[in-house]
Amino acid sequence: MYADDLCFVSSSQEGLQQLMYNLNESCCTYGLKINVKKTEVIETLQRAGSTLSVRSFRYLVSTLSSKGDLDAEINGRIGAASAAFGKLQQKVFNSHDIKKLTKVSVYMAIILPNLL
DSSP: OOGGGOOOOOSSHHHHHHHHHHHHHHHHHTTOOOOGGGOOOOOEEEETTEEEEOOEEEETTEEEETTOOOHHHHHHHHHHHHHHHHHHIIIIITOSSSOHHHHHHHIIIIIHHHHO
């Protein structure tokens, strides 16, 4: 089991600590260890009715934000698709020797997955 396969949600630090304690107990039962260096926590603090975002991080293939917005995720995907397109633009998409159907296939196989 890898750390990036797990995500715990709790409304309090105590609840999160209990979840981590239970995970550790289960891991120890099967001889597994939690890599503390790779463990990340995202937290939101409530003060006077406003939310203070502490951090964001990558979980599997998505960027999680304590604000719950998708701005970083969308910008990252657009950037990855743009970079992939830029690398292939001269040799594939601008080439007159490659058929349009082949160009569409390359787009669907390489560019589009970055957006989705």
